Amino acid sequence: MEDCVLERIESPRDLDGLTRDELAGLAQEIRDYLVSSVSLTGGHLGPNLGVVELTLGLHRVFDSPRDSLVFDTGHQSYVHKLLTGRRDFSQLRTRGGLAGYPQRSESEHDIVENSHASTAVSWAAGIARGYTLRGEDDRTAVAVIGDGALTGGMAWEALNSVAASHDRVVIVVNDNGRSYAPTIGGLARRLDGIRTDPRYEQFLGWGKRNFQGRGWARNFTYQTLMHGKRAVKGLITEPGMFEDLGLKYVGPVDGHDLTQVEAALSHAKAYGGPVIVHVLTEKGRGYTPAEEDVADRFHAVGVIHPETGLPVKQSRFGWTKVFAQEILDVARERDDVVALTAAMLAPVGLQPMADEFPDRVIDVGIAEQHAVTSAAGLAFAGLHPVFAVYATFLNRAFDQVLMDVALHGAGVTFMLDRAGITGDDGPSHNGMWDMALLRHVPGLRIAAPRDASTLRRAFREAIDVDDAPTVVRYPKGPVGDDLPALRSVGDLDVLAEHGSSPRVVVLGLGSMAPTAIDTAAKIAAEGIDVVAATATWVHPVPDGLDALMGDAELIVTVEDGLVDAGVGQEWADYARVLGHPATWSHHGVPREFLSHASRAQIVEQVGLESSAIADTVIAALD
Template identity: 35%
Template sequence: MVKTGYKYLDDINSPKDLRRLSVPELETLAAELRDFMVSELCVNPGHLASSLGAVELAIALHYVYDTPDDKVVWDVGHQAYAHKILTGRREQFHTNRKLGGISGFPRMEESPYDAFGAGHASVSISAALGMAQANKLQGIHRNVIAVIGDGAMTGGLAYEGLNNAGASNADMLVILNDNNMSISPNVGALKEYLLGITTSKHYNRLKNRVWNAMSGVPRMRRAIQNFGNVVKQSILKQSNLFESLNFRYFGPVDGHDLKSLVRVLGDMRSIPGPKLLHVVTKKGKGYKPAESNPPIWHAPGRFNPVTGELLVNPGDNQPDRYQDVFGYTLLELARLDERVVGVTPAMLTGSSMDILQREMPHRCFDVGIAEGHAVTFSAGLAAGGLIPFCNIYSSFMQRAYDHMIHDVAIQRLPVIFCLDRAGLVGEDGVTHHGVFDLAFMRSVPNMTIAAPANEAELKEMMYTALLSGVPFAIRYPRGRGIGADWSGGFRRMEIGRGITLRGGKDVAVLAIGTVTNDALKAAVQAEEEGISAEVVSLRFAKPLDTAILHDVGRRFRRIITVEDGTVEGGVGSAVAEFISANGYTAEVVRLGIPDTFIHHGTIAELKRICGYDTEGILTAIRKAAGREKA
């Protein structure tokens, strides 16, 4: 049920309604937006802290600019909830991230106000530059604004966009929403640079005095802006990074001061060329629990809105999360071998690498939102004699594909890629599903690729990777395991060796990863219907267990493969290639994610839609055995 009873929010169905309000009324609206978001997200979880911090920014942008004709690109998209609510989706917001509901990120096909999709970080400046140049070529006069925040400015693509935009003198505005955070606190030299700008009391005091004094003299303001860089250099004792890239720099501005935001944005509409407005905000603004601990409240799950208590779903058995198995195993391996180090691109808590960081901070590297750099940096560590465990979410690993090939695989360096959130991830949707890794890594020479069926196998694979001395990728899903005991010591696996979990004679089911457990359940149910299904856990996508494949190829006429990844070019394709190349006549039915983009919903819902949940596998077994149910 959508909460109502707000003085202004209930009547805001588009930015046109917003523009009828006065600036003091906008401040009340901001408080109502925050209350609305908290009341909705406490029962339907989503990205809370980031969007709370961008409320005034969203209001000011839609108040000042003529959206959707003027284009606003949000980056990263999880800070855009206020934007969505203000642009006609308030009534649908309770469906956020649910199957068939609105997306948790901007999505072009969802609304004309979503100028560009942005589930991954650092894309906004390049996209906005493209839009600005398209306007120029077509003789269209409209504003283009890129809102980049939550650590996205640490991504290399952002600097490629800045460099190109400055050189092209494109008419566009970049708003740096600086909250010193991604999910965890930002790291690196850029953070210190921005901190120096925002904390220079002398510079900010002088700038504000001059700016306010010239409020009634626009020409004088522009003249002062023209020599502003000289003032900044003399007071800050350093050049301005953005102005050196030919951007007119403005700020820093209090991102929660609506009056100032509206005034500054209004002034900037008439300034041509590339401009950057530095806006300082507080992640979680307006909700004390989120302000006090932004990493926890980035995406907190369900919570009590009054007390801030995080809620656990009743009845859950709560097996360990795969990311925690990774984190604690990495710490064990680091104690065991002094060459072991951890690398992550801004996913310290999300990957549970903070477990290593707390005990051995000197052996843990958070490189910021920079996946390509994370991989090449890991390659350098390996070339220097260390063994890096590089933890990257599967969908983000797509951004570092060339680095994996050029810097790791070709040189056969022992970098261990731990790909968290592999497979369908649920409510984060199409930009976050880790569905392509098996296919895009399988074609790369020198790569070893493994996927555990449970928590114990994840631990064993990490130990095996440590001892292997080769490029090694281990992919595992989001969420909790099946309750397998992983408390024992280390055991080395034989690389490329699968295991037959259940014998059978009618159909062979070859699975990889945690979907092996669904295959086992389906085989048990099939037996109750008189169908004998053999279940094999391949465990390795590369190298495949050729002994098992020869055996299965000889004994079965029908083979079913199951994977939590795309069927185009995935493990099922590898099995089919082997069966064909070796002259076997078995029919191979591949289950997994079809050749389409899968949007958001629960993991169970999405697996059912894709046809590889337990019931989907059972249906395939019945069909292969000629026992289809009516």
């Protein structure tokens, strides 16, 4: 049986004694393993196929965990997990299995969970300064940051700070020209200029001719190259973009040539201060369906057929697609509506609008703060901007929502995709913070539609508001059947009624409306009169709440946001001001970080199943 090198790797130091042939074989084994395993579980396939040789080089040159490796973003850490002894990917991103990002509880080699981009350089700067202050001058902090994450403002704040230090920081720019989609903006053009400079090909060819097979990794340095090949000196020492900050620069390096990667990293490590290593890689490298894909479908995949890359099961029509079609329809009707995205054009549903109206869809890169403030500027100029973003990522721009949009009465609409419990991407991706945070912003209104029809209606109502921010939040995944109202009480819709004199009112917000209906049915089965209701616009408190409560003894709220300081709590405070005597029972997500698991598992874990809520209600009445 042919020897499997991967099975011999329990820690990074097991790489030290491998021959070049064994390392090449290991790289192929890793790619084969990633395709076969991730196709069964889903996960971030393309980014990891692109960093195989880079990660091998990092672990051969640096001594993790004594040297700290920080991946930005952390979805490119699967190879790192394999090389640090974690070879069981059978439950990737499921409860009890490996997380989709680095996780300290899994391994001493994991430093930062880091699924919110553009933070690695700041982490590395702080770690390296800590080593310096402690007198640990033989330790290095390494930030591996993609060119997509480098579009974030925080990364440049960190680069500015690092350049003024003498700490041992190596910043590896993993340049594949993409984040979720092709990297945009001036940074992308500058990096592309370096990639396509004819001197780069000259440099690669000269290096291979003179050093390949002759101890390249031990003997090659960029001083040697500059001494022997003046023609490429400008490319190596004067790249402009980084050198102007005062940072030393090495590259660009072929990120799929392990010998070159090791040489560049060794040179950077030996320098002993802040160094940029510019590494060129190809997303999806070695897997034909990913290499031939132009839509980045393999950035993150569900369960797929490994031979073709096609999904095993087609996904149902989802919330994002409802929004995608509605904003396209609106764009055809109103030329003042423009859209913004932070490097996630397709994931948030803006690709169809961008295809038809390219000048009216603005991709700012991974720069949520800039997106929000520039949206305020667009509103001042007489347009109505719509910023489509994952709910968890709007957290990064709360100050801009508060001080740039709300303070100035800007008519900006925020479409919060993946709001509520998302599950398998782990604690950083659950969009459960938005309602508790945003309801404190003066003048801001929040909608939580329950189905496709109310999402469309809420979006159109939101873009008609031109003097304040509006928010429409909706969950990840397929959208269910419409839930028609039996009747309306002010701005609230009654979805189910059992009996004529309800002792209990169950209020389900947004995607929890079906749970409210099921809960009411279970309560009614015990002979208790009950009504289930919802509101599309949940903040400020909807008109009609006092009338709906009537003579009910118990009001139950169910939301997939924070239960502490959430919308349910706001409604209860309103009722108390009115002097309504009913008792309130709030059900939502606790104020804690939830480990990766399926949405259904988390719903059960936090007690948001209809049966659990009904049992609590019945016990309270007894």
